[in-house]
Every structure is written in structure tokens, then in C-alpha cells.
Amino acid sequence: MQKPLNWREIALLAKWIEPEIVGMFVDRVVVPDRPEFPNGYLKNEWSLRLTSRGKEAALLLSVRPRRPSVDLLSGKGPRASPHATRSGFDLGLNKILSGRKVLGFQAVPRERSAILWVESDGRNAFGLVLTLIPALPEALLIEGPREGQDFKVLARSRGVPDALYRFPDGAKSPPELTVRGEGFEDLDHYRRAGREALDLEAFETRLGLVRSRITQDLKQAKVRLAQNQRTLLEAExxxxxxxxxxxxxxxxxxxxxxxxxxxxxxxxxxxxxxxxxxxxxxxxxxxxxxxxxxxxxxxxxxxSEARLRLTTFEEKVSRLETFRSATDSIAISALRGKAKLSELAPFEEKLGIAVGAPERPEAKATHGWSGKSFVAKEGLPILVGRSKDENLELTFKFARGNDLWLHVKGKPGSHVVIPLRSKKNASLETLLDAALLCIHYSNGANWGKTEVDYTHKKYVKRIRDSSEASYVNNKTLMIEPNPARLRELLGQDII
Structure with missing residues (x-):
């Protein structure tokens, strides 16, 4: 993690940044796209796009806990994140500051704070104050004369009610602080160091998610392995x-x-x-x-079913332990930045961890399912039961009412579920993928054209004193054999 900025370093950054942006106009305020991070953006980070005749720049501002920062990029900077949730604070910033001229960017003397001055009406100016204290960073928008002492607070990122703001006097700040040598040679070196720190943070965040998923899945797999060992022993x-x-x-x-x-x-x-x-x-x-x-x-x-599931869970435990060792090796390797992220990406894919966008609700619904899982072309998960026990567990313990449920028409076979959000549906392509898997795991490779029924899980009922199910309100697909498409689905390597 990059070391927090001290007040002398903030003053130096303000000295470098101010002449580059004074006289430019705020075009808009966006939440930057961060595709290397799990959600695709970072909370409490904004990019102020600045324009003037023949020039563009982006002032990056972050008041994230433990990682506050400020930076200036040439050009438009990062694109706006399509996944970000906009807070009332940054929406207010965009509304108030857009189209206004930048008057200055200054550090508050002997304090870990900086302020961006933007023109207002008359003698007043708008000020975007950045408090860059790692333990309690925040941003607030103020208005008043630049030479004044008390300013009206228009908005603040932490939502703390406060009518007036006064700049701290810096009396308690240590005077003997020095500017680091490495990374502060000039703005380009600082920007490069910040980029490396961001890549390292992304890696550590994603590595934590991978380790958490491995630990969670490994624990569940070992429990299910022990359960099936007992079941097999009792049956024998x-x-x-x-x-x-x-x-x-x-x-x-x-x-x-x-x-x-x-x-x-x-x-x-x-x-x-x-x-x-x-x-x-x-x-x-x-x-x-x-x-x-x-x-x-x-x-x-x-x-038979206990042995099948024993084999499945033994393989899963073995692979997860291999994954854990491999990710530990990546963590201590000499690789840096995006190289480490590239090494981690295959394990995220195999574990079904989304990167660059918030995890879809449908994907969250698959957590805890220990049977076979696939992903359709449009990204929806497909869950498959391969035995009576798995079918019963999938349909009557795991699936939710709005999920789509598939079964070969008029024959015993596999239960297949497509998890869905409320009032959503699956595309025809996803239904075809699920139907092909349904036929395959029902041992229907040689059936030729086959009818597959589908309905919502809420219309599926278990027949009393039986392991069979009945269903209503179903529709039927006529499925042609498609070996190439089936091979592509079966080739997915998802734990």
C-alpha cells in the first residue's frame, strides 16, 4: 500500500497541479472505471474532467479510508464506470461544478488538506475541500469569499451535518516532515507510483476474494465429503x-x-x-x-450415488487445495502490477468470481451449490443435478421460486435450474444451453430430437412418499443434437 501523503507532499502536489488546471472549465464529475477491481469502480473516488481550448485533463480525487489521494492526468482520464452507484454528494458536485471555471488548487498550510477553487456568482467561490487524513478522509463542498474564514457547507461526503466550515490552522502539525525522494521527483513519477500502488491494491483485494472463496468452498466440500462417506458406509x-x-x-x-x-x-x-x-x-x-x-x-x-458424489468431492477438495497453493505462490512471487493480476485471473474464472463489475444476483444464488455448474453464453449460471439425491437437493432445497427448471419430457432424468432475479427471464440461447445439458446428464446422447420441458420452480412439486416431481404451467423445447455446442459447455472448467 502506498504510504499516506504528509502535508509537505500535499503542498508540493498542489504546486505542480495548480498551474496546469487554472483557467480550465469543469466539464463533468464522474466515478472512474476501475476494471481491475472486483466491482469495476472504487467508492469515494471521483474524476473531474477539465477542458479548455485545445486541452483536456482529469483531476482524480479519492477520499477512501486509508487510501486518500489526488492526481492529475492528461486527456479525458478514465472513462465513467457503467457499474458505479452515484451518491447524492457526487451528483451534487456534478450539478454545481459543471461548466464553471477553475480558479485555483491549493494546499491548506501545514495540514493534510487541499482545496479546489471554482468560480461562483459575485464575490463568492465554490471550494471542494479534500481532507486527506487516512483514518478519516472526506470531501466537502463549500461556498464563500476565498479570503473569508467561515464558509457555508453545501455538501459533504460523510454526510455529517455541519452548517459552517473553517480551515484548520495547522498549529499542531509536525514541522520537521520531509518529502519522500522516490515517486516525488515530478508529477510523472508520482503518477507512475500511484498506478503501481493501485495495481497492488487491486491484486490484494482480488487475492483476498479468491482465498475467501477457496476457504469457503473447501470447508463445504470437506463437510459434504464426510457426509457421503458416512452415507456410503451405512448403505454398505x-x-x-x-x-x-x-x-x-x-x-x-x-x-x-x-x-x-x-x-x-x-x-x-x-x-x-x-x-x-x-x-x-x-x-x-x-x-x-x-x-x-x-x-x-x-x-x-x-x-452408486454416494460413490459418484465421493469422487466429485474428492476431486473438488484436491483442486481447491491445488488452487490455494498456486495463489499463495503468486502472492509471494516477484511479479508486479498487472502481471500479478494476469496470473490470478484464471483462478477467478474457475471459481466463478466476477471482476470489473458487481457480482450478478444470479451468480450469488449459486453459492453453496456443490453439484455441476455451467455458464450460458449470456452469462447466466446453469446448475445440474446428476442423481436422484442431487436432483432433490437442487430442486427442493436450493432453487428459488422464480428460477427456471428443466426436465426431459416423459422420461426420468436430470433436473436443471437456471437461477433468475425476480421478474427476469432467460434468453432462448440460455434455455438451449440448459436443455442440451439436461439431455446429456439424462444419458440421452443417442435420443436424437428430444423434447425438454421448462417452467418456474414454484410450479414444481414433489410427489408424496416419492423421489419424483410433478410440474405444471410448462412450455416445451424441441432440441436438435448439437455436439459442438455441448462440447463447448462441457469444456468449462468451473469449480
């Missing part, structure tokens, strides 16, 4: 239902009697010994055989 310990069904089926003609303990005695041909089978007294012999086979199918399914 269940009775040999298929063998029991075979034994009982082989003696159906003999109709073995049911004991007082609800057991039937049969001969186990594998061991040559008699064994007792616990049966339901309410079921006939045929129904009991069917129940044993049903329990055997359930056991096989539980084992």
Missing part, C-alpha cells in the same frame, strides 16, 4: 436384500410359516445352512419378495 452395512429376496422367492411354493418374531426359516444354498429372514407380517409372500428387491435397488442406488 445394510442387509443383503437381493440375496434375501432370491432365497424367499426360491421357497415360495413351500410357503414357509411366519414365526412369532416375524421371521421365516429358509435354506441358504450358498452356505448350506438354514437362515431366518425378518419379514413384514402385513405383506404376503410375493409382496415381501418384491419389498426385498425394492430395498436392494434402493441400496444399490445409495451406494
Amino acid at each position: 452395512r445394510e442387509g443383503e436384500y437381493r440375496h434375501q429376496g432370491d432365497l424367499l422367492k426360491s421357497v415360495m411354493g413351500l410357503n414357509p410359516s411366519l414365526s412369532s418374531e416375524n421371521k421365516r426359516r429358509v435354506l441358504d444354498w450358498e452356505t448350506g445352512e438354514e437362515t431366518l429372514l425378518l419379514c413384514d407380517p402385513k405383506l404376503s409372500l410375493k409382496e415381501q419378495v418384491e419389498k426385498f428387491y425394492s430395498l436392494a435397488k434402493r441400496k444399490d442406488r445409495r451406494i
Whole structure:
């Protein structure tokens, strides 16, 4: 992080900047675009675009906590951020200062403050005061005669009510402060040092987000891994239902009697010994055989799904731990500035972390989903369930009412969800991407043309005492096989 400016350095900057901007006019006040930062802009940072005949400049002002600064760029400076939220303060600045002439830019003597003077009406002037104290920076707009002592406060960035402003006298400031050598040779060196500090800040911010996401996902993956290990162990310990069904089926003609303990005695041909089978007294012999086979199918399914999810979570844990080691190496590497950001970018993409714009609400809705995730061409996430357990979790625990839900028409298969914001919908291209994934994970590679239903999740209900779902208010897509498009989707490497 760049060292905070002391009052002597602020005075030197004002000395360099003032002759460059006096006589220019404020064109507009914008929030600068910062595509290297997660949200695409920085709160409490503004760019005053200045113009005059044959000349343009941008005065960058920042009153961010711990990082206040001021700088002057030639040309228009950074473009306005399309993602920034405008506060009442900077909207007021834009309204009051636009079109007005710059009268001066001065440091407050022996204080970490500077003021931009802009023409007003009559004897008065508008002053944009910048307090560059790292612990409590702020900007405020004042009005009054430049030689006056008390000024009317028109607006301030911190929103503290105060009718009048008086410049501090600097009596308590240390006099022995010096100007740093490096970065203060001239305005170009200062600007270059500021750019490097901003790149480092962007890297540290994004690295923190990556580490936080890795820690969060790793914790969740390990919990789910342990849960599925227990599920697999419990399933493997269940009775040999298929063998029991075979034994009982082989003696159906003999109709073995049911004991007082609800057991039937049969001969186990594998061991040559008699064994007792616990049966339901309410079921006939045929129904009991069917129940044993049903329990055997359930056991096989539980084992199969637990193994599938174990493999998934083991791979996820391994990859996340690899990511953590790799990002730690980037953090301590000798790379600087944008080179470090470039090294970090692939990991952000794999973790689904957006950079340069606020995270979309749809993307936030995917946090916590441990199954397969994809991103459609228009940027919407697509979540896929690959087993009965994942389908139930995705549809009835994870998805929200307005989300789109897809399923192959008339066949058992995968549940697919497209998270949506309220009153929003997905494009046809996104629906086609989701439908292709729905068919693929329903083992429909050889089905040819296939119908896929879609509806809002709020119209999907679970059938009582079943793992199946029913739905209404659906529409149907007729999907043609598209191997190239499917390969592109499956090639996404999202954790």
C-alpha cells in the first residue's frame, strides 16, 4: 500500500497541479472505471474532467479510508464506470461544478488538506475541500469569499451535518516532515507510483476474494465429503436384500410359516445352512419378495450415488487445495502490477468470481451449490443435478421460486435450474444451453430430437412418499443434437 501523503507532499502536489488546471472549465464529475477491481469502480473516488481550448485533463480525487489521494492526468482520464452507484454528494458536485471555471488548487498550510477553487456568482467561490487524513478522509463542498474564514457547507461526503466550515490552522502539525525522494521527483513519477500502488491494491483485494472463496468452498466440500462417506458406509452395512429376496422367492411354493418374531426359516444354498429372514407380517409372500428387491435397488442406488458424489468431492477438495497453493505462490512471487493480476485471473474464472463489475444476483444464488455448474453464453449460471439425491437437493432445497427448471419430457432424468432475479427471464440461447445439458446428464446422447420441458420452480412439486416431481404451467423445447455446442459447455472448467 502506498504510504499516506504528509502535508509537505500535499503542498508540493498542489504546486505542480495548480498551474496546469487554472483557467480550465469543469466539464463533468464522474466515478472512474476501475476494471481491475472486483466491482469495476472504487467508492469515494471521483474524476473531474477539465477542458479548455485545445486541452483536456482529469483531476482524480479519492477520499477512501486509508487510501486518500489526488492526481492529475492528461486527456479525458478514465472513462465513467457503467457499474458505479452515484451518491447524492457526487451528483451534487456534478450539478454545481459543471461548466464553471477553475480558479485555483491549493494546499491548506501545514495540514493534510487541499482545496479546489471554482468560480461562483459575485464575490463568492465554490471550494471542494479534500481532507486527506487516512483514518478519516472526506470531501466537502463549500461556498464563500476565498479570503473569508467561515464558509457555508453545501455538501459533504460523510454526510455529517455541519452548517459552517473553517480551515484548520495547522498549529499542531509536525514541522520537521520531509518529502519522500522516490515517486516525488515530478508529477510523472508520482503518477507512475500511484498506478503501481493501485495495481497492488487491486491484486490484494482480488487475492483476498479468491482465498475467501477457496476457504469457503473447501470447508463445504470437506463437510459434504464426510457426509457421503458416512452415507456410503451405512448403505454398505445394510442387509443383503437381493440375496434375501432370491432365497424367499426360491421357497415360495413351500410357503414357509411366519414365526412369532416375524421371521421365516429358509435354506441358504450358498452356505448350506438354514437362515431366518425378518419379514413384514402385513405383506404376503410375493409382496415381501418384491419389498426385498425394492430395498436392494434402493441400496444399490445409495451406494452408486454416494460413490459418484465421493469422487466429485474428492476431486473438488484436491483442486481447491491445488488452487490455494498456486495463489499463495503468486502472492509471494516477484511479479508486479498487472502481471500479478494476469496470473490470478484464471483462478477467478474457475471459481466463478466476477471482476470489473458487481457480482450478478444470479451468480450469488449459486453459492453453496456443490453439484455441476455451467455458464450460458449470456452469462447466466446453469446448475445440474446428476442423481436422484442431487436432483432433490437442487430442486427442493436450493432453487428459488422464480428460477427456471428443466426436465426431459416423459422420461426420468436430470433436473436443471437456471437461477433468475425476480421478474427476469432467460434468453432462448440460455434455455438451449440448459436443455442440451439436461439431455446429456439424462444419458440421452443417442435420443436424437428430444423434447425438454421448462417452467418456474414454484410450479414444481414433489410427489408424496416419492423421489419424483410433478410440474405444471410448462412450455416445451424441441432440441436438435448439437455436439459442438455441448462440447463447448462441457469444456468449462468451473469449480
